[in-house]
Amino acid sequence: MPRDTTDALLQVLLDAPAPEPKLQEIGRVSEIGDGIAIVIGLARALVDELLDFGGGLMGIVFDQEPNRLGVVLLGPSGPVVPGSDVRRTGRVVSVPVGDALLGRVVDALGRPRDGRGPVGSDRQRPIEAEAPGILDRAPVARPLATGLKAIDAAVPVGMGQRELIVGDRQTGKTSIAVDAILNQRGTVVLCVYCAIGQRGDAVAKVIGAIRKGGVMDNTIIVSAGDEEAPGLSWIAPYAAMTMAEALAATGRDILIVFDDLTHHAHSYRELSLLLRRPPGREAFPGDIFYVHARLLERAGQFGARIGGGSITALPVIETQAENLSAYIPTNLISITDGQIYLSPRLVRRNQFPAVDLGVSVSRVGGKAQAPALRDVAGNLRVTLSQFEELEEFARFGTRLDDKTQQTLSRGAAVRGALRQPERDPMPADEQLAILVAAMAGLFDNFDEAKTAAAATAIRRAIRHANGETQELLGSGRSMTPEDRAQIIELARAAIEESVDGPVA
Structure with missing residues (x-):
């Protein structure tokens, strides 16, 4: 480089303003x-x-x-x-958000874990955010179908609701959440599944089921495994909620599953004890209620001013020895809008999903439920409660009259009709037809195999019918005696065609 050019360049650098000092602590x-x-x-x-x-x-x-x-x-x-x-x-901690995350598996910081390269999102949001106020919310008025008869009929979930899934280990909590996600195939609902402190093979099974069910492209998987630092398990649900909020802000409906908040509470307790925070009940720190409340309060049905979308939360919690009065379960029951309780006693009787309708409740979803399903749900609860009460007495070998025998037979048939294999969510019109048939006594004295065959026949008949059952559900009107009689006749014909012998 010529000397004159070098001198000129040096002079320009000397005349330029000095860079601002950079302060670093x-x-x-x-x-x-x-x-x-x-x-x-x-x-x-x-x-x-x-x-x-x-x-x-x-x-x-x-x-x-x-x-x-x-x-x-x-x-x-x-x-x-x-x-x-x-x-x-x-x-502060921020994660990528937006449609680029759909179909991806990421960790609690939004980093890819599926081997498909970087997440193509240039938008970031802090994982902590203030929950929308009352004036920014709207009533829960639309149903979110899970595809499970025992839930959609008796413990319905509405869009924007927070419904707790609670039960002992190995009672099918994750299966219910995954089936609810699979039932959103073909709908506009987007899903976020947040695995907190789960084993890698358990998360892989969930991812495989979601992929096989054809809903992966509409789902975000956030995973913080049990082999990772407890700090990642602590921030994972907040990161997942932030991703859901960004999608809901565009007016869309989101279903988010936290599986499970027991591990989240344990990771928070572990961190608090290591940092010498004062322990409280069951060694949890005093702010454990606030930790979960500030997360779940961010779900809801939102008003038009903040996008008009909704976030439906299904937090999962694990109990020990059916102890619903333990610290974390009672906290979450008081925060949420109802709970789906899975009973180990029903699991031992091979009743899946093992939903105990005597303890399960939905405080909001009934307002969003189709009136026809609501009509069936009332009789369903009464029939099952009477059956379970009489079933306890029948175990003593007491001689029973004909009316009591009929009540026991009807209750067993209705409970059998509520059985449903996992990964097989069911449309609402098929659920309605099966439950009406069971309540009418068409399944009385059927064994488990015969009940399953009869339910399959009714589902097939409903699919090939002229759509009147679906029209009844969509019309928003209650079921008339004529509607009920028509469904019963259709079910009776389907059962007689598929099961040997006429139906009583």
């Missing part, structure tokens, strides 16, 4: 533990601020004390040792 790691760190030297750091530990490891300011910060790590501590540098970022 650097602290040090004082202690390091399993999922947490104690940091000193960052007195101006804020609660929930992200700190950079280097090497891609980030942490969230969890506790502020004089001269020290309690930090939750969002990954394995790895090379971090006492004395390592820590830098402020001036940011």
Whole structure:
């Protein structure tokens, strides 16, 4: 380069204004533990601020004390040792949002876990957000069909509702949530499944079922496995809710599943105890109620001013020995708009889904339920409650009169009609026909195999009918005696054609 050109370039650089000084605050790691760190030297750091530990490891300011910060790590501590540098970022935890996430499997920070490359979204939102106020909400007035007879008829869920799925281990909680997602195939509802503290093989089975069911392209999977840092399990449901909120803001309906909040509470308790927070009942910190309330309050049916969409939440919680009065279950029952209780006693009787209608309740969804299904639901609960009460007495071998025998037979038939294999969600018109047939006594004295064959025959007949049952559900009117008689006649003919012998 000629000397004159070099001198001119140097002169331009000398005449240019000096760059602004860059202020950077650097602290040090004082202690390091399993999922947490104690940091000193960052007195101006804020609660929930992200700190950079280097090497891609980030942490969230969890506790502020004089001269020290309690930090939750969002990954394995790895090379971090006492004395390592820590830098402020001036940011809070944010995740990518938008349609680019549909069909993807990501972690709690929105990083891809499905081997399909980066998530193509340039929009980010903080994982913490204020729940919409009362004036920004609308009444729950539309049903969200799960495809399960025991739920859609007796414990209905409305769009914008928060319905808790609660039960002991291995009672089918995840199956109900997955079936609800599969039933959204062919609808406008988008789904978010958040796996918290689950084993990798369990999450893989759910992903496989969703893919096989053809709803993966309308679903976001957020996974924070049990082998990962507890900090990721702690922020996972908030990240999933943020992704759902971004979709709902465009006026769409979202179904979000948190599977499960027991693991979420345990991860929060673990972090709190490691950071020396005072323990309360069952060693949980005192703000555990607020931790879940501020998450679930973000769901609802929203008004037109904030997009007009909805977020329907199905949080899952695990009980031990059917103890519904434990700390976390009672907290969540008081936060949500009802619960679907899965009973181990019904599981032992091979009753799936094992929904105990005596304990399950929907405080909102009935207002969004089709009147025809609501008519059936009332009789269904009465029939089953009478049956279960008499069933206890019948075990003593007491001699029973004909009327009691008929009640027992009818109750067993109705309970059998509520059986449904997993991964087989059912349209509302088929559910209505099967339940009306069972309540009319068409399944009385059938064994399990015969009941399943009769239900299959009725479903086939409804599909080939002229659509009057579907019109009844869509019309918003109650079922007349003529409607009931027509459904019973159709079911009777279908059963007689498929099952040996005439139906009583």
